[in-house]
Amino acid sequence: MHRAASELTAARARVRTRLYLPGDPGAKRRTPSDLNVNQQKTSQYPVYRTSPQKTSRPPGRASFPREGPRQVRSRTPLTWPGELARILSVENSGVPVTAERLVVVGGGPAALEAVRAYREAGADGEVVLVSADEYLPYNRPPLSKDFLRGESAEDALPLEDGDFYRRHGIEVRLETRAQALDPGRRVVTLSDGETFGYGWCILATGASPKPLPVPGAEGPGVRYLRSRRQARELRGAAAAARTAVVVGSGFIGCEAAASLARRGLAVTLVSMEDGPQAARLGNGASQVLRAWLEDDGVSLRLGAEVEAIEGGRVRLAGEADAEGELILVAGGVEPEAGIAAEAGLALEAGRVKVDEHMRSSVARVLAAGDVAFAFNGAAGRHLAVEHWGEALAMGRVAGQTAAGAQASWAEVPGFWSAIGDRTLKYAAWGDGFDDASLVDHGDGAFTVWYSQEGVTVGVLTHDADHDYERGRRLIEQRQPPPQLPHHA
Numbered sequence: 048m049h050r051a052a053s054e055l056t057a058a059r060a061r062v063r064t065r066l067y068l069p070g071d072p073g074a075k076r077r078t079p080s081d082l083n084v085n086q087q088k089t090s091q092y093p094v095y096r097t098s099p100q101k102t103s104r105p106p107g108r109a110s111f112p113r114e115g116p117r118q119v120r121s122r123t124p125l126t127w128p129g130e131l132a133r134i135l136s137v138e139n140s141g142v143p144v145t146a147e148r149l150v151v152v153g154g155g156p157a158a159l160e161a162v163r164a165y166r167e168a169g170a171d172g173e174v175v176l177v178s179a180d181e182y183l184p185y186n187r188p189p190l191s192k193d194f195l196r197g198e199s200a201e202d203a204l205p206l207e208d209g210d211f212y213r214r215h216g217i218e219v220r221l222e223t224r225a226q227a228l229d230p231g232r233r234v235v236t237l238s239d240g241e242t243f244g245y246g247w248c249i250l251a252t253g254a255s256p257k258p259l260p261v262p263g264a265e266g267p268g269v270r271y272l273r274s275r276r277q278a279r280e281l282r283g284a285a286a287a288a289r290t291a292v293v294v295g296s297g298f299i300g301c302e303a304a305a306s307l308a309r310r311g312l313a314v315t316l317v318s319m320e321d322g323p324q325a326a327r328l329g330n331g332a333s334q335v336l337r338a339w340l341e342d343d344g345v346s347l348r349l350g351a352e353v354e355a356i357e358g359g360r361v362r363l364a365g366e367a368d369a370e371g372e373l374i375l376v377a378g379g380v381e382p383e384a385g386i387a388a389e390a391g392l393a394l395e396a397g398r399v400k401v402d403e404h405m406r407s408s409v410a411r412v413l414a415a416g417d418v419a420f421a422f423n424g425a426a427g428r429h430l431a432v433e434h435w436g437e438a439l440a441m442g443r444v445a446g447q448t449a450a451g452a453q454a455s456w457a458e459v460p461g462f463w464s465a466i467g468d469r470t471l472k473y474a475a476w477g478d479g480f481d482d483a484s485l486v487d488h489g490d491g492a493f494t495v496w497y498s499q500e501g502v503t504v505g506v507l508t509h510d511a512d513h514d515y516e517r518g519r520r521l522i523e524q525r526q527p528p529p530q531l532p533h534h535a
């Protein structure tokens with residue numbers, strides 16, 4: 048009885064929340080409620096998909112990691128308020144708990160979903176979330192869409208307010224970089240020199256914009272778009288500019304170009320491709336995207352090679368410069384896998400190679416989100432994806448794995464994009480196709496079916512939700528697309 052009571056006290060102490068703020072050494076530990084963050088829980092942004100994962104709760108005592116489950120039983124009435132009382136009452140009802148520290152490196156959707164899933168699976172280990180970002184995890188998809196257009200406010204961006212972290216007993220370190228991981232000693236070293244031993248470590252470090260490999264690409268006035276700060280600064284610059292050049296015709300480049308044009312700027316989109324996203328989505332879809340962008344007033348400079356950026360000019364090989372008061376480079380991203388590489392984790396395609404449970408090549412280290420090259424159970428192979436919904440899904444699996452639950456990643460990856468006010472829905476393994484057939488439904492609606500050796504590997508739709516859902520099923524079941532002949 049005494050032991051159970053003291054364990055409960057210890058559990059309460061463990062779930063005490065600390066939120067460490069940079070530049071605040073005197074009163075370094077403050078509760079999230081001290082922060083001036085949006086106190087209203089934001090709903091999920093509509094242009095990305097979240098999908099339930101195939102998981103199960105921890106099956107009794109059997110599946111916990113090496114140290115094994117502990118059970119905390121107490122007849123002491125619980126007096127902790129709100130959500131925390133619920134967590135503690137889960138302990139109290141006899142669900143096994145882990146008493147280890149989980150260190151999550153990263154401050155994006157994969158990191159947030161990992162800590163959420165860890166708690167929801169009933170684990171009560173100490174949780175530390177270390178993020179290089181200055182803000183609590185926030186929505187990135189709006190940054191190139193409604194936020195850039197000036198149609199949504201910055202205080203609508205946080206995914207959860209500070210109270211969420213307090214209630215779930217999650218210690219958050221903002222503006223703190225994890226600098227080294229020592230899997231032998233199970234220690235993470237932070238940029239401020241502090242070290243954290245861990246029972247489990249989840250790497251959710253995401254990706255960063257790739258600078259163009261040309262002179263001047265990182266010079267003053269050349270903008271990139273990944274973080275909330277960059278988005279705020281871009282939006283501020285857009286408010287004062289009349290002209291813009293966007294370099295890169297991936298989704299972020301196309302979305303940002305359309306958003307800037309809708310703000311009234313004269314926008315030039317420069318791309319090496321012969322059509323926006325031609326390599327990724329095929330010629331049919333690329334032509335549609337081109338028409339949409341031109342419709343929004345964006346001028347396209349296609350098949351153009353950037354030689355340098357200097358003083359508001361983007362110098363192009365063999366043709367006239369593209370000029371803009373505002374220059375945004377959207378040339379793709381690089382996974383943030385440096386810490387993993389130095390720690391000796393197996394990498395492939397520049398990402399941390401993990402199985403369907405998000406386990407890396409090293410014991411007790413998991414990875415999730417853009418930084419992961421994860422095995423997808425439905426695809427039967429590893430995939431590199433950079434989608435919001437997948438970051439959430441993989442983060443969830445990682446959190447459940449750390450909690451000892453059975454979880455695996457087996458969804459068809461996909462995302463929604465918005466170019467101006469047109470929504471595209473895309474689901475695909477994303478690693479190639481040998482045929483792309485566009486079906487025009489009239490009134491601008493269309494479906495592109497992607498196949499490889501006659502088997503559906505992707506679907507892209509605009510105003511054709513029925514096909515999108517059907518496509519997801521066909522991809523998962525490895526069936527041919529509807530309008531192609533059956534292959535044996």
Ligand SMILES: Cc1cc2nc3c(=O)[nH]c(=O)nc-3n(C[C@H](O)[C@H](O)[C@H](O)COP(=O)(O)OP(=O)(O)OC[C@H]3O[C@@H](n4cnc5c(N)ncnc54)[C@H](O)[C@@H]3O)c2cc1C
Nearest residue numbers: 153154155156157179188225253416417433434435438462
């Ligand atoms: C403008 C924009 C629009 C987008 N729109 C869409 C969309 O419509 N649909 C869609 O599916 N996807 C979209 N994406 C992509 C989507 O946002 C990413 O796939 C997703 O954010 C990946 O999540 P993540 O958690 O893996 O990594 P990230 O969101 O990149 O988060 C990683 C975090 O880790 C932190 N970090 C990195 N290294 C360290 C370290 N060593 N120590 C501590 N912290 C570290 C970073 O500061 C960052 O906070 C968009 C992306 C951008 C930039």
